[in-house]
Amino acid sequence: MSSSGITGFGAYIPRLRIQRSLIADAHAWMAPSLRGAAKGERAFCSWDEDAITMAVEAGRDCLSGIGVESIESVALVSTTLPFADLQNSAVVSSALQLKASTESMDIAGSQRGGTSGLSRALQSEKSCLIIGSERPVAKPASAQELAFGAGAAAITTGSKDVIAGYLAGATVTANFVDHFRAAEEKYNYYWEDRWVRDEAILKLVPKAAASALDQAGISVRELDHLIMPPVQRNAAQAVARKLGFEGKLADELKQNCGYTGAAHPLLMLAGVLEEAGAGEYILLIGFGQGVDAILLRTTEHLAAHQPMRGVKGSLADKLDTCDYLRMLSFYQGIELDWGMRSEKNSKTMLSAQYRTLNQTAGFNAGRCAQCNTIQFPQLQYCVNDGCRAPSEQFENISLVDEPCKVFTFTNDWLSYHPAPPLNVGFIQFDNGARVSMEMVDAGAGGLAVGVPMRIVFRIKEIDWQRCYRRYFWKATPELIKED
Amino acid sequence: MASGIKDKVAILGMGCSQFGERWDKDSPDLMAEAFDEALLDAGVERNQIDAAWYGCCTDSVNVGNSAIPASTALRLDGIPVSRMENMCATGTEALRGATYAVAAGAADIALAIGAEKLKDTGYGGLPPVFKGNFNELWLPLGSAPAGFAQLAHGYEHKHGVSREDIKQAMAHISWKSHQNGTLSPKAHLRKAVSMETILNAPMISDPIGLFDCCGVSDGAACAIVTTPEIARSLGKSDLVSIKALQLSISSGMESTTNSWDGSHVRNTRIAARRAYREAGIDKPREELSLIEVHDCFSITELVTMEDLFLSEEGQATRDVMDGFYDRDGGVPCQTDGGLKCFGHPIGASGLRMAYEIYSQLLDRAGERQLDSPSIGLAHNLGGVPYLSISAISILGLM
Numbered sequence: 001m002s003s004s005g006i007t008g009f010g011a012y013i014p015r016l017r018i019q020r021s022l023i024a025d026a027h028a029w030m031a032p033s034l035r036g037a038a039k040g041e042r043a044f045c046s047w048d049e050d051a052i053t054m055a056v057e058a059g060r061d062c063l064s065g066i067g068v069e070s071i072e073s074v075a076l077v078s079t080t081l082p083f084a085d086l087q088n089s090a091v092v093s094s095a096l097q098l099k100a101s102t103e104s105m106d107i108a109g110s111q112r113g114g115t116s117g118l119s120r121a122l123q124s125e126k127s128c129l130i131i132g133s134e135r136p137v138a139k140p141a142s143a144q145e146l147a148f149g150a151g152a153a154a155i156t157t158g159s160k161d162v163i164a165g166y167l168a169g170a171t172v173t174a175n176f177v178d179h180f181r182a183a184e185e186k187y188n189y190y191w192e193d194r195w196v197r198d199e200a201i202l203k204l205v206p207k208a209a210a211s212a213l214d215q216a217g218i219s220v221r222e223l224d225h226l227i228m229p230p231v232q233r234n235a236a237q238a239v240a241r242k243l244g245f246e247g248k249l250a251d252e253l254k255q256n257c258g259y260t261g262a263a264h265p266l267l268m269l270a271g272v273l274e275e276a277g278a279g280e281y282i283l284l285i286g287f288g289q290g291v292d293a294i295l296l297r298t299t300e301h302l303a304a305h306q307p308m309r310g311v312k313g314s315l316a317d318k319l320d321t322c323d324y325l326r327m328l329s330f331y332q333g334i335e336l337d338w339g340m341r342s343e344k345n346s347k348t349m350l351s352a353q354y355r356t357l358n359q360t361a362g363f364n365a366g367r368c369a370q371c372n373t374i375q376f377p378q379l380q381y382c383v384n385d386g387c388r389a390p391s392e393q394f395e396n397i398s399l400v401d402e403p404c405k406v407f408t409f410t411n412d413w414l415s416y417h418p419a420p421p422l423n424v425g426f427i428q429f430d431n432g433a434r435v436s437m438e439m440v441d442a443g444a445g446g447l448a449v450g451v452p453m454r455i456v457f458r459i460k461e462i463d464w465q466r467c468y469r470r471y472f473w474k475a476t477p478e479l480i481k482e483d
Numbered sequence: 484m485a486s487g488i489k490d491k492v493a494i495l496g497m498g499c500s501q502f503g504e505r506w507d508k509d510s511p512d513l514m515a516e517a518f519d520e521a522l523l524d525a526g527v528e529r530n531q532i533d534a535a536w537y538g539c540c541t542d543s544v545n546v547g548n549s550a551i552p553a554s555t556a557l558r559l560d561g562i563p564v565s566r567m568e569n570m571c572a573t574g575t576e577a578l579r580g581a582t583y584a585v586a587a588g589a590a591d592i593a594l595a596i597g598a599e600k601l602k603d604t605g606y607g608g609l610p611p612v613f614k615g616n617f618n619e620l621w622l623p624l625g626s627a628p629a630g631f632a633q634l635a636h637g638y639e640h641k642h643g644v645s646r647e648d649i650k651q652a653m654a655h656i657s658w659k660s661h662q663n664g665t666l667s668p669k670a671h672l673r674k675a676v677s678m679e680t681i682l683n684a685p686m687i688s689d690p691i692g693l694f695d696c697c698g699v700s701d702g703a704a705c706a707i708v709t710t711p712e713i714a715r716s717l718g719k720s721d722l723v724s725i726k727a728l729q730l731s732i733s734s735g736m737e738s739t740t741n742s743w744d745g746s747h748v749r750n751t752r753i754a755a756r757r758a759y760r761e762a763g764i765d766k767p768r769e770e771l772s773l774i775e776v777h778d779c780f781s782i783t784e785l786v787t788m789e790d791l792f793l794s795e796e797g798q799a800t801r802d803v804m805d806g807f808y809d810r811d812g813g814v815p816c817q818t819d820g821g822l823k824c825f826g827h828p829i830g831a832s833g834l835r836m837a838y839e840i841y842s843q844l845l846d847r848a849g850e851r852q853l854d855s856p857s858i859g860l861a862h863n864l865g866g867v868p869y870l871s872i873s874a875i876s877i878l879g880l881m
Contacts, residue, residue: 408637410689422623434738434740437623
């Protein structure tokens with residue numbers, strides 16, 4: 001048994017939700033059978049959220065009580081990374097303001113990536129941050145369109161203040177093609193569920209699970225939690241029966257989030273860690289071209305290392321939507337007429353982006369050494385007209401976690417915006433900084449002068465001509481008003 | 484303070500094209516239309532012009548960079564021609580360049596011309612503006628109305644005015660300008676519009692509705708300036724001189740720190756104080772015969788009445804609703820229809836405002852002529868309230 005284990009966790013689920021029945025109703029003319037599976041609601045990404053932005057939010061949630069200093073390695077796991085050749089985890093690392101010496105790595109290509117990445121981290125000597133983040137895209141009217149959600153989970157590993165110790169791990173690799181998506185394709189292609197259940201889920205999962213349990217000398221009856229991601233309906237129940245597991249099946253997050261691919265085992269693990277007590281055994285399964293099984297046991301440190309938001313907080317922090325076409329548009333499932341204003345050239349000047357990363361990725365305002373005025377952007381001289389000290393003397397003050405409120409805003413119906421109206425206005429930070437910002441996920445009537453806001457990492461603009469996207473920080477209401 | 488520009492420069496002649504959707508005219512045509520009128524009015528030939536300033540704001544439509552398009556359009560052979568660009572204050576900037584050249588003795592006769600061809604974009608409204616390599620990375624998207632709409636929150640909060648009262652005052656501002664537009668033959672929009680239509684118009688950027696927005700137009704306006712002495716030597720007797728020309732630009736304070744209350748345009752106040760001092764005006768509300776202000780949106784006109792120290796702070800809505808700024812009110816505002824109805828070809832607007840004041844002062848305003856005006860103020864505002872270019876010119880009879 002290793003002394004390493006999980007030291008922290010965090011989660012993020014997009015605020016936008018839609019009732020599955022609304023999706024099924026839209027397709028009822030050609031696929032009435034969808035209504036049978038149209039229970040509960042699913043999460044979906046706004047136009048400006050992707051695997052990178054969700055990873056940053058989950059990472060922030062995880063690191064809120066840990067800090068970035070100890071992190072020596074970061075891995076981003078996803079099958080829906082926005083960039084094929086540009087290290088996505090480097091974008092996440094710069095937004096999280098991890099040290100430049102932190103290793104970074106993308107893990108892609110399989111829904112088993114979340115557990116494979118975690119397994120490597122748990123066996124590493126380093127303090128690792130592993131983030132699973134997924135924005136799965138399903139063909140309209142497919143079963144997956146109902147089953148999928150979106151979200152991210154972040155886990156830190158190390159050997160200090162371990163909240164869940166690593167007991168054992170096992171892997172079975174198999175070229176089992178339950179589904180696939182070719183590199184340039186938009187949607188997955190699936191084989192029959194019953195074959196997947198009989199030949200893979202019920203044969204490979206027990207094999208990996210037994211191996212992990214044997215290594216640790218633990219019997220299945222001692223297990224408290226089984227985390228089996230819902231790769232198909234009732235997969236967890238079938239596995240539990242086969243294993244003879246009688247403990248608690250982890251919440252699949254089906255009712256209010258949906259399946260999040262490579263992120264899902266980690267998201268479910270985060271959910272379990274919010275509920276579990278000390279000394280409980282957890283068996284975590286990852287599935288895709290084989291199986292990973294990871295055996296963990298919670299410690300007495302667990303209660304003191306809960307995230308700010310976690311899964312529970314993310315599920316509660318929601319904004320109900322009722323337009324299926326909105327979701328379809330955000331996922332490029334329908335091409336709408338956005339008018340000539342959308343023809344704007346959105347080319348990013350990469351050299352300008354690099355030299356300003358301190359401000360744009362870190363959202364670092366400058367505190368003037370002479371007059372203490374905190375200001376964003378940091379320009380050449382202090383903005384205070386009684387001071388004008390040069391910016392070489394500024395100290396970086398990140399605005400990312402600084403409390404802030406709406407100072408002014410408007411709902412702009414004229415500008416091109418993929419989620420109209422564009423909410424834009426001034427955010428007044430408690431430390432004195434004031435920044436003109438985009439405001440997102442407010443819902444109808446969700447904004448008012450003085451409303452407390454929080455800062456979130458989002459896509460600033462997508463350049464569809466060159467397929468580049470740039471990121472920046474936006475503001476969102478701290479709390480969503482109940483209807 | 485420097486001795487200022489007061490009465491050092493006189494207007495020799497002015498011209499203004501028909502504003503509107505000039506589908507059959509390009510920018511050089513519009514420039515020529517204004518230029519021909521100004522030459523005729525001035526009684527000089529083009530080869531008597533020593534230097535010229537050409538203002539145009541937008542590069543994405545219109546004629547492109549530099550002063551060459553103006554120089555070739557007007558055949559200004561060999562003389563210095565400069566292109567001015569300072570967003571919506573561009574027209575006043577062109578006038579400032581020409582005026583200062585004459586005052587400095589660098590030119591005897593100088594030309595200021597502004598032109599914009601906005602109706603070649605293919606859609607209504609202004610084309611988006613490139614904000615700069617760094618700013619594009621962080622500044623949010625947002626239309627021009629979105630920048631000005633935010634004044635409403637600041638104003639409501641500071642003065643305890645309700646949204647309903649602000650909307651009523653905004654609507655009255657547009658209603659009044661439409662009334663004035665009916666008497667303004669060169670205006671883009673010359674139809675009266677009811678308060679009900681204005682109040683029920685589609686929302687553009689809350690609380691700015693469609694009728695709270697100025698016209699987006701094609702047009703050109705032009706001034707030929709010289710010294711009062713030369714003007715008299717050329718046979719001019721009723722002289723309109725420049726009493727003040729002031730410009731104030733944000734340094735980022737309003738948008739970066741918490742020192743601005745969001746209810747006003749700080750630079751307009753700075754420029755106004757300086758302009759009144761330069762012109763020797765102590766009581767603008769009593770002394771000014773008329774004003775042309777930058778009513779890009781009705782909310783802008785509302786707060787401008789306080790920023791120009793015409794209405795007491797928090798009293799602009801009451802003054803507006805009382806008709807103080809109507810054509811028959813205490814200080815008539817936008818007698819030609821303003822940006823709202825005369826139209827807003829950006830580079831031309833500052834000069835168009837000066838043209839209306841000049842016309843009124845010389846008793847040439849036709850049906851909309853005021854009774855014996857002696858001094859008028861033009862206010863031209865570029866940018867957004869929190870990052871602004873405020874330009875004020877005061878013109879009066881000598």
